[in-house]
Amino acid sequence: MRIALSAAVPVRSVTLRWKGSFPSASRFLGDAWERAYGDLEWRGLVAERPLPWYFVATSGGASAGYGVETGPNALCHWTVDDSGMNLVLGVGNGSGGVQLGERELQVATVRQFQQDGFSPFETARSLCAILCPNPRLPQQPVYGGNDWYYAYGQNSRDSILRDAATMRELAPDGDNKPFMVIDDGWQGCRAPVNGGPWHISTPAFGDMGEVAAAMKNMGVRPGLWFRPLSTVANVPDAWRFGRRGGNQHLAGLSLDPSVPEVLDFIAQDMRRFGEWGYELVKHDFSMWDIFAKWGPTYGADPSGAIPWHFADRTRTTAEIIRVFFHMLRDSAGDDVMLIGCNTIGHLGAGLFELQRTGDDTSGHEWERTRKMGVNTLAFRMPQHDAFFAVDADCVGLTKHVPWELNKQWLDLLARSGTPLFVSPDPEALGAPQREALREAFAIAATPQPVAEPLDWLDTTCPTQWKMSDKIRKYHWSE
Structure with missing residues (x-):
């Protein structure tokens, strides 16, 4: 879904809402605005929690992801509550509204991903893949x-x-x-x-x-x-x-x-x-x-x-x-x-x-x-x-x-x-x-x-990692 905006007056943000609900036992993972600060984690429903750019929800073996494609013209975040989810499109200029004049702003493109049988990690990876159609990658490992x-x-x-x-x-x-x-x-x-x-x-x-x-x-x-x-x-x-x-x-x-x-x-x-x-x-x-x-x-x-x-x-x-x-x-x-x-x-x-x-x-x-x-x-x-x-x-x-x-x-x-x-x-x-x-x-x-971090649903600092067909366990405490 592509979102565009025209406005004769300064606009700071636009909010879109989808009504519905996730299963009561769902857990949610969002991204961070810039770097992470040791604060990324799966959590239950927290209505006031901003989920920048994209999020993944999982419950009972099923997972789904929602996000905006990379390179949007807004600072975007999601929120989820017991009756729906919001996408907040920050189209401001600094702390005020943007002055578009007669220009139509192409704000963002919304994508979602869900596949039966996919784990939360597979869902998150697949979602990120469709959110960035043209990544620029190193030609060799760095x-x-x-x-x-x-x-x-x-x-x-x-x-x-x-x-x-x-x-x-x-x-x-x-x-x-x-x-x-x-x-x-x-x-x-x-x-x-x-x-x-x-x-x-x-x-x-x-x-x-x-x-x-x-x-x-x-x-x-x-x-x-x-x-x-x-x-x-x-x-x-x-x-x-x-x-x-x-x-x-x-x-x-x-x-x-x-x-x-x-x-x-x-x-x-x-x-x-x-x-x-x-x-x-x-x-x-x-x-x-x-x-x-x-x-x-x-x-x-x-x-x-x-x-x-x-x-x-x-x-x-x-x-x-x-x-x-x-x-x-x-x-x-x-x-x-x-x-x-x-x-x-x-x-x-x-x-x-x-x-x-x-x-x-x-x-x-x-x-x-x-x-x-x-x-x-x-x-x-x-x-x-x-x-x-x-x-x-x-x-x-x-x-x-x-x-x-x-x-x-x-x-x-x-x-x-x-x-x-x-x-x-x-x-x-x-x-x-x-x-x-x-x-x-x-x-x-x-x-x-x-x-793949195998225990990431249960901790902010995973210790069990799957690498190819091997599982390695690390001990992070002194």
Whole structure:
């Protein structure tokens, strides 16, 4: 069902309702607005619970899924109560209504899936497959390193090349080379925000093109992190959001993606990264820089109640974000892969090859990895290879995290069929860790069937996983 909207007055949202009921014992699973924060789970009927983008219902061995196709022009969520279900189409511009004028807005396309004999997991995977007709996927499995979870921004050319050498040493032979992603810390600006300008690196890195070339000469594919919507560069005031709600990070630092010149400005950075030789770009913080809050506080409306709007009030928030994502894709070109972090996956599907689907894991505390990593891997696994390649985040391999627990997280990621990134502190790399990484990379470098969380109906942190015809059990508690 395709939904279109014409309106002579500003409109913030439209609600469609289907009357009916689900069996009394039904349980429901929805998605998240952006990343998951350890909070995805099957629950009973909760009428006020927003279910962003899609949901699956299951009861008595039967399951059904409902959702909107990826790339809608609205921020969409569902609610379910004892007499029906609602689809709320957030067509606003910021916290106000969109001013369409004489334009007809193609809002969203609604799809549903139900097949006799399908499990909840099979139903969720099938639903995601029909919600994204044209995913953009990596040509090979993605694996390798990212320095964030041991360096935490204290990095340099020397540390990155050392890490790249480790990736090459532990990776298998063959044409699928490992990545080494330079995360936050390389850019010249760290205060008052970790933002641009992005043509300047720290003295510890020097020429970023030379760093990329050095990694390639080692047989490693270079990757780079950046935060596109934040800069201290001297740009026109009209390019920026103003302060709102006392949020300092929006006081002259965040760029407004509805301004065409802003998109041109960011596109220059994207093209430069490709010219430097980087083959993967991780773009981060965009939803924070737009909405001024994290996903768990979005509630039923990411835009919130504090008055704000984009410079261009004739397009919806979702339209503006989607055009921004298209610009990143187009300016990156076909030779550079994109991974979104703190971005809306439902708007990035078909444009990004990879998506960081959960909040940060950790190289400091295991509990954060358990809560964030395992949860998002399980509950967003249906999106893997349907929307993009699902990145549940890194293995922070340090002395702060018990190896017996990290080893299991490494094993699950390697066998899951999803991308595998590790952040190995050189001081924590003994013989057992090197051997485990070598084995994990050998597995992750080749296509693997999607791992199924068997106990996901009963826990937020599944321990039993089906991989091909084998069942593996993990122990996540210290």
